[in-house]
Amino acid sequence: MKATTLAAALFLAAGAAHADDRTMAIYGDIGRAAHGQKGATDLAAVGVMLPWTTFEATRAGPWSSYLDVFASAWQAPRLDDGHGNYLQIGAMAMGRYRFDGGNSPWFAEGGVGVTLMNHVFRTPDRQFSTAFQFTEALGVGRSFGQRGEHEVSLRVQHFSNAGIKEPNPGETFLKLRYAYRF
Numbered sequence: 001m002k003a004t005t006l007a008a009a010l011f012l013a014a015g016a017a018h019a020d021d022r023t024m025a026i027y028g029d030i031g032r033a034a035h036g037q038k039g040a041t042d043l044a045a046v047g048v049m050l051p052w053t054t055f056e057a058t059r060a061g062p063w064s065s066y067l068d069v070f071a072s073a074w075q076a077p078r079l080d081d082g083h084g085n086y087l088q089i090g091a092m093a094m095g096r097y098r099f100d101g102g103n104s105p106w107f108a109e110g111g112v113g114v115t116l117m118n119h120v121f122r123t124p125d126r127q128f129s130t131a132f133q134f135t136e137a138l139g140v141g142r143s144f145g146q147r148g149e150h151e152v153s154l155r156v157q158h159f160s161n162a163g164i165k166e167p168n169p170g171e172t173f174l175k176l177r178y179a180y181r182f
Contacts, residue, residue, distance in 0.1 A: 019148025021064035031175030045072035090115030
């Protein structure tokens with residue numbers, strides 16, 4: 001059996017107690033936005049998920065919400081040779097839905113937020129016009145561990161200035177996230 005097949009089987013078979021989305025979590029993301037002939041933009045991020053669901057009916061059900069605060073680093077081809085590095089901070093309001101009435105280890109989530117980069121993002125294929133960006137994310141994931149304290153998710157996240165100023169090509173990343181809940 002191949003190592004990837006074995007890892008997938010172990011991941012799917014791992015027991016998962018009901019995860020408590022009302023606890024704080026820290027996470028790490030890696031991602032890539034492929035584009036053009038000159039390469040891709042890579043992303044690495046760290047962040048914290050701060051729960052904000054406040055009323056009992058919602059906390060006991062399939063829906064929860066959290067504030068996602070993050071810092072990320074992008075590496076992308078420069079207009080000349082080599083790679084450019086960009087730093088970014090951001091915050092997103094996220095909503096999460098747990099399947100099976102809130103009892104499933106599987107979840108789907110989405111949200112919107114704002115970010116600020118240390119300078120305007122420019123590559124041979126993409127040239128932003130502002131350092132301020134809006135962001136949207138959609139993802140699906142699974143909790144595992146005795147208390148559901150670990151989670152892995154696959155996400156799509158888009159960044160653009162929503163037409164505040166042109167050009168506004170945006171950048172869309174496919175990301176893998178690991179989070180640990182306290």
